[in-house]
Amino acid sequence: MSYKKKEKERGQTLLIVVLIMVVSTTIGLSLVSKSIVSLRTSTEEAESAKALTAAEAGVQQALQQGTSIPSGSFANNTSFNATVSQESGISLILNGGNPALKDEGINVWLVSHSSPTSPNWSETWEGDLTFYWGETSDPCNEADLEIYALGGDPPFNFSNMKASRNAVHGGCSSRENNFLTGVASAKNIGGKTFHFSYPVNIKDGLIVRVVPLYKDAVIAVEGSPSLPSQGILVSSEGQVTGSDIKRKINIFQPYPSLPNEFFLYGLLVPKN
Numbered sequence: 001m002s003y004k005k006k007e008k009e010r011g012q013t014l015l016i017v018v019l020i021m022v023v024s025t026t027i028g029l030s031l032v033s034k035s036i037v038s039l040r041t042s043t044e045e046a047e048s049a050k051a052l053t054a055a056e057a058g059v060q061q062a063l064q065q066g067t068s069i070p071s072g073s074f075a076n077n078t079s080f081n082a083t084v085s086q087e088s089g090i091s092l093i094l095n096g097g098n099p100a101l102k103d104e105g106i107n108v109w110l111v112s113h114s115s116p117t118s119p120n121w122s123e124t125w126e127g128d129l130t131f132y133w134g135e136t137s138d139p140c141n142e143a144d145l146e147i148y149a150l151g152g153d154p155p156f157n158f159s160n161m162k163a164s165r166n167a168v169h170g171g172c173s174s175r176e177n178n179f180l181t182g183v184a185s186a187k188n189i190g191g192k193t194f195h196f197s198y199p200v201n202i203k204d205g206l207i208v209r210v211v212p213l214y215k216d217a218v219i220a221v222e223g224s225p226s227l228p229s230q231g232i233l234v235s236s237e238g239q240v241t242g243s244d245i246k247r248k249i250n251i252f253q254p255y256p257s258l259p260n261e262f263f264l265y266g267l268l269v270p271k272n
Contacts, residue, residue: 044245047240047243047245048245048247050076050078050238050240051078051238051239051240051243051245051246051247052238052247052249053078053238054074054078054079054080054238054239054240054247055080055236055237055238055247055248055249056236056238056249057072057074057080057238058072058080058081058082058236058237058238058249059082059234059236059249059251061082062082062083062084062234062236063084063232063234063251063253066084066232067084068082068083068084069081069082073241077240077241077242078238078239078240078241079238079239079241080236080237080238080239081236081237082234082235082236082237083234083235083236084232084233084234085232085233085235086229086231086232086233087229087230087231087232087233087252088226088227088228088229088230089226089227090222090223090224090226090227091189091190091220091221091222092189092190092220092221092222092223092227092230093189093190093192093218093219093220094106094108094210094219094220094221094230095218095219095252095254096231096233096250096251096252096254097190097192097218097250097252098218098252099212099216099217099218100210100211100212100216100217100218100219101212101216102143102212102213102214102215102216102217103211103212103213104211105146105209105210105211105212106209106210106219106254107207107208107209107210107230107254107255107257107258108129108207108208108209108210108221108227108230109207109227109228109229109230109255110123110124110125110151110202110205110206110207110208110227110228111123111124111125111206111207111228112228112229113228113229113255116231116232116253116255116256117255117256119206119207119255121206124151124152124153124204124205124206125202125204125205125206125225125227125228126202126203126204126205127201127202127223127224127225128199128200128201128202128223128224129199129200129201129202129208129221129222129223130197130198130199130200130221130222131145131147131197131198131199131200131210131219131220131221132187132189132194132196132197132219132220132221132222133145133170133194133196133197133212133217133218133219133220134170134194134195134196134217135192135193135194135195135218136195137184137186137195139169139170139171139172139184139196140172140174140175141215142170142172142195142196142215142217143212143213143214143215143216143217144167144168144169144170144172144175144177144179144212144213144214145166145167145168145169145182145198145210145211145212145213145217145219146165146166146167146210146211146213147165147166147167147168147198147200147208147209147210147211148163148164148165148208148209148210148211148263149163149164149165149200149202149205149207149208150162150163150205150206150207150208150209150258150263151163151202151203151204151205151206152204152206153204162204163263166180166198166200167179167180167213168180168181168182168198169181169182170182170184170195170196171184171196175214180198182196182197182198183196183197183198183199184196185197187220189220189222190220192218192220194218194220207258209257209258209263229255230254230255231252231253231254231255232252232253233250233251233252233253234250234251234252234253235248235249235250235251236248236249236251237249
């Protein structure tokens with residue numbers, strides 16, 4: 001075998017060895033990278049779970065104390081801050097922004113509460129309510145509404161109860177339910193755009209119940225004059241000490257509702 005041929009074979013062998021080393025190194029680095037990413041993901045998931053637990057604990061403590069807690073901490077190196085606010089005012093998204101369930105409905109209290117379970121029945125409310133719903137402009141893809149209003153000359157009792165009912169749709173002709181037609185217009189309340197509205201005039205009002213039909217619905221309301229508190233909103237943010245990971249929870253605690261029988265009974269009582 002010639003000298004040149006031996007040198008050529010040695011060069012080929014060296015090239016193969018280098019290629020094997022490069023491939024092996026690439027595979028090794030890839031495995032190390034995947035391990036690091038996996039470890040980081042697992043750590044972030046664990047810290048996220050701890051932050052969520054801290055936020056949930058903050059909600060519980062805030063509800064128990066009935067007040068905001070600017071700073072709270074736990075032994076597992078987590079902390080939280082929780083704010084408690086009353087949902088009241090001129091424009092509100094009802095139910096804390098959560099959808100009202102189909103055929104169940106939510107309340108709009110027109111009287112204040114001396115405690116969560118004690119409405120002030122000696123009060124009444126008079127003015128205009130405008131309800132907003134529809135997250136899309138297609139009325140057939142949105143709920144229709146039933147709006148029940150209870151009222152009466154104060155103080156409230158069955159003998160002087162007055163009630164009214166309005167059934168309204170956004171314009172879906174295929175449902176053929178003979179409901180009243182709402183107003184199609186885009187309105188932004190609380191960062192959400194609603195595409196349908198319906199005004200209701202209230203006299204000697206106590207409470208209004210809004211029931212979505214066909215679908216769940218996020219519902220907003222505007223009152224003139226301003227509406228009293230509808231319940232308590234608790235917003236709690238949890239964090240792991242030394243980490244940028246945070247988790248936030250919003251919980252709405254509405255005032256207890258009247259039984260449905262109140263509204264059905266009220267519709268049978270003739271108005272004065």
